[in-house]
Amino acid sequence: MSSLWKFLVEYETHLIFAASVILSVSAAVHIALTKRDVRAAIAWVGVVIFSPFLGPVLYFVVGINRIRQTRIKSHRDRLIKEGADHASVTVSDLTRHAGPQCVSLKKASDTVTRFPLCGGNEILPLNGGDQAYPAMLNTIDSALESILLQTYIFDNDIVGHRFADSLIAAYERGVRVRVLIDSIGVRYSHPTIVHRLREHGVTVELFETNAVTWRMPYANMRCHRKIMIVDGARAFAGGMNIREEFLTEITRDSTARDIHFHVQGPIVAQLLVIFCHDWLFSTGEKLKMDDWLAPQSPLMPADMAARCVPSGPDREIESTHKLLLAACAVAQTHIRIQSPYFLPDQVLIGALTTAARRGVQVDIVIPGRNNLRLIQYAMMAQLDQVIETGCRVWKGAGNFDHSKLMTVDDSWSLVGSSNWDSRSLRLNFEIDIEVYDRRLAGWISETIDNEIAHGERVTLESLRSQGLLATLRNKLIWLASPYL
Template identity: 55%
Template sequence: MLAITEFLSAYWPHLVATLSLFVGAFAAIHAAMNKSDVRAAIAWVGVILMSPLLGPFLYLVAGINRIRHDQLSTQRSRLIKDYVNHAREPVRDIHTLAGPQFSSLKVLCDRISRFPLHDGNHITLLDSGDEAYPAMLQAIDSASHCIALQSYIFDHDRIGLQFAQALRRAHERGVTIRVLIDAVGSKYSHPPIVHLLRRDGIRTELFMSHVLGLRMPYANLRSHRKVLFVDGHIGFVGGMNIREGFMQSLTGRHAARDTHFRVEGPVATQLFAVFANDWEFTTRERLLIEDWCQSSTSTPLPQVPARCVRSSPDRFIAATHNVLLGALAVAQHNVRIQSPYFLPDQTLMGALNTAARRGVHVDIVIPGRNNLRLVNYAMTSQLNQVIAAGCRVWRSRGTFDHSKLLTIDDGWSYVGSSNLDPRSLRLNFELDMEIYDQVLAQQIAGKIDATIADSEAVTLDSLKAIPFAKQLRNRLIWLASPYL
């Protein structure tokens, strides 16, 4: 023992250097061989080589995709096959419903989504928590068969407790319930509500438990999906987490804003298929579509064609990114975008700029007040690139708006959980919905236009007027935008 101690005392610098070299080389090779984005590969290799031991540790925590592609792909293929066999609905001519320019977009999304486009969906827009949460709670209280709930954040606050109590009542009625919360998102309130749900007998699991039990809001591979599926034919999807900060009736004039959607019809079954896949990946329990889903013979009118689009850091990586590129390519008249975190990569920014240069009116709405300060700095730094090409950028007044909305030519809409930033488009598990319908597109467009009417235009002059020190700060933060 004394000899070993003397050896370590004399040679520990050499041992640390050797360990650092070995671990760094292994991590750098892993990054170079497994990263599909050349910029990400270069960045990680640089961090690893320039920061001995610390760089490989950071790569281990935040850089490695731990999703097992082969297993996840098999599950998804089986669930999609089950879904297709379960629900078959003809699609009306989208030329009339949305516009002839969207025919090629449908073909693209057929190949990206793997879910078929189905008619027969009734979709209702819900404005912020004061409309969305009561509708969701009513659906839970009316449930007689099954409930599936998935959320990134499920806070232990006044609205979270209302959901927990409604789920407990449903459980006591004999309703089958599954709740899936992201492991990082579950830590946004203390104590986490998962303990209360489990104590009440509700089957609740955490998606992708995080390293060392730490709360890391920017950790990779998070489930950002928001799904509520009730009694086999009713669904809710969109951008809203479960937290009281989005209810004006609870928090007053400081309440944040968001947009959610209630759906009935085949697309609700697609929501369940996505949930069931995530649940099986997390728990190894398979939820059978035939046990959970039932066809509704009384879907309200009007009915529209719609489908779900999943994106995630596996075989569906960049799905939403590709949909957006295709949608911007077919735009002829107008593009309206509302996003809380607008950090498009150069490819997506090029598509926006090309659309604007073709004469398409491109309006981009971002929050005047952002809940993520660093993201706001990075967004501000690159706004000049889209404004110079002819896009119009607006900062909304009032409280923070978390809505993620896109309409094109008043005929096609894309809504859901995805933000327009690298993390959302490549690293998170997201769930969106494309809708081919002029009436609903115009309703969403009207909502965005109403926000624009109470917004401040961002111009090249206003960006130049920002003090140099702040411009430099914004630019430095922008350099880290792929990791925000």
């Protein structure tokens, strides 16, 4: 037996202990230097210190944000510049579209997104799958040049087959088609829809990948964006996935609800930038804007002022979070929020409660029935923090509502894919659209007010009446809410 082997055998325990200390300390130092959220930092330090070997490995897999260091930043910057050039319809008088308080909100938004606010847009709400899916399918069927589709969930069900068949038919008649699906969302159905599309020649790629390849460190990050762009001129965006649960024809009395949006105008170029960047990240293929965008983006008579607000664990980290804070700060009369997963952090809770203390009426609508029971329990655990300062919280009636809506003072709206939770606002790649337009804000306000009229108000008394065991259950689940 060699002297080295004898040394290893004799001091095996000491070497293992030294290795665990080196790994844990190295991970703790990295956490202290890179993490911005003190709660996340403390939690990760606890994991790596009290779980030798396993803790540092877990941190390496899901705790380090490598996406900020991507090597494709220069291409993204070029794409954003091209998108800004195409969306160059400036808004000279914002008060023509929204209230005067929105001028300061625009200034704040200018600092969190590099897309310009542009006029000449039309953003029309589509109520549920009964309106959204036929509109999207008809647009695919009428496509002449190109279709770009990005989604989180693309189920292999009846609705998924309809979309797949339309995409395949478009490809077979010579339309260029690209489909990008999140690698986690695509597995909501088994087998996935990918094979059906690929066997007919449609180009389909997955955002990120599964946990057994070199992209394992990205496994905790998801692309939650939903974008469809047809012929570079018409687009759809919002929070609706492609699955049959949103179609009354199939699910009847149990149909889930959501609001999606049909988008036209210069802002389509901004949506295209987002897709091109995500496609490059996932595939390495560079899509040229001019090859996929209509030669001239038509100015729509509605002339809505709008811009995209992308967010994700890269250079846009917390963009939407910062915008929500700014919107709460400028509100003067009314904030309306509808979210299926309402789990804001303490900073956002502080913004909402401060607005309520200033005399702003704050209405928050959550689902009466949630598709994720653990999320519902966690939400109930912290509602008292907003209710006790004057915010009003309502449980919607009827089936699960997946809508993600916000308005301020009937002048400004935020629509898109983001939820009010840590996953959406820090970990996921999301896309939202801020709209300065009284008409759309009015429609969203009426929609939320209708939910309030038929909903059930959540009060401190109703929370206390849940009982000790239910309250304890909710609080314990709430502790894990950043990871749900």
